[in-house]
Amino acid sequence: MRARLINKHEAAILAPLRDFTNADRLLWAILVGLIAVGGYAYYQQWTFGLGVTGLNRPVYWGVYITNFVFFIGLAHSGTFISAILRLAGASWRKPLVRAAEAITIFSLPFGVSSILIDMGRPERAFNIIFYGRFQSPLLWDFTAVSLYMFSSVVFFYLSLLPDIALCRDRLTEAPAWQRQMYRLLALGWEGNPEQYHRLEGVLDGMAIFMTLLVVTVHTVVSWVFGMTLQPGWHTALIGPFFLLGAIFSGTAAVVIALAVLRRVYHLEDILPINLFNSLRKLLIVFTLGWLYMMVAEYLTIYYGGVTEEMLVFWQKFTDDFAGMFWLMVLLVFVIPLFIFVFLGKDRIGWMVTACVLVNVGMWLERYVVIVPTETRPRLIYELVLGDYSPTWVEGAITAALFSGMILLYAAFTRYFPIVPVWETAEEAEEKPGETVTAPRRRWGTVGKTAPK
């Protein structure tokens, strides 16, 4: 007899890969339609220039850069859940790591795209390679985001590798191209103990590196703003503020994704209510942490009373952006905290409601950080007062970016297990002559064979 790792939920986890429904086709068609509208809007922008957007002097960054910061923030969910909780030894994270990592993988490209879309001449992005200077925060940003995207893909792929081999061996009824895809992506994975041992070791090591990258990336993203002398941006707190906001919105996005997956793919036994309760506690901490950052930031500005800073301060608190600012406070802090503390326990519907509000509020928060400063820049006497109203082009492109992200995520869940089979497997005794649910095969061991 020897010890084997067998996942009793294997059939349920693989079920979405075998069942492509009309509802999927409808969802995909709607998303592709929205992407097409966004494509047309970008064609307009490409043809007629940035004049078709609401961008102007001195408001150079608007909705597009808001999207960039928001998508990069969402991308922190996967690494936070997977890497940081892996290092902390939180075993409850195992069923949800892939759903979280997939958000990272599929939101990062749209964050990067947002910058390219914001550039009137996107081909000039190559200038950062040809003429990059160490003094430029844009170079730091490019380096950090590129490395984060690359490393996240590798981290995601490595943890997916045993399950790709599982698909290769189990989904024999899949179309030929799909089986060929599994065969190529599995890289000849056999699933022997030494491979698992090495994989675990590399994932543990990468988790440390990824945790450092999470902190670095969003801090550097914030420095694109913070290294200027603009009021509202030039503060040492902007790095931690951006980072906490990113992890906050990312974790809220994970809750939304998990709730949808649980409902649509009937994963109630695999994604139990306890998972949501654990995430709820984290979210309470993040909500309060975010409030602390807000108070620290604005109280310091108010007591300093620097003229240029106060112009932006009042823009947010009482003037042009007051409605958006206070709505953001309501959506990110007041309502979610009430729900998390009093209504969220054992109630997924309330948790999803709060997390949707958090994400809408965090998008507004990014907008309120970026735009008011540009309407009241430091060198205001040389320029006219700024004003900015996004146009339909920016709206359509934004909808297309979010649709693209959802489409990739939905497609992924139809071709790969969204719950890690090998990480959620349990140890069982294999007796001689007994048929086990996960037989050992030469190519692509389905169950993980653990040495006794």
Add this chain to the structure above:
Amino acid sequence: MEQIVSLISAFFTEPGPGGIFVLLVISLAGAVYFILIRWILQGDESGLPIPSKMLKSYRQLSSRR
């Protein structure tokens, strides 16, 4: 000495070296990840490197066809 100082200063202030730095970082990461993935896959009980077994497997598949 002054020339060395100006050379170091130029490295940080002139356009160009930053781009090379980005490419170096990404290339280095690519190389490290490639080596790690290869090392994981070579973790075979029999000690045989995976690539040769993969070739054998593909040959078997081809011969069946």
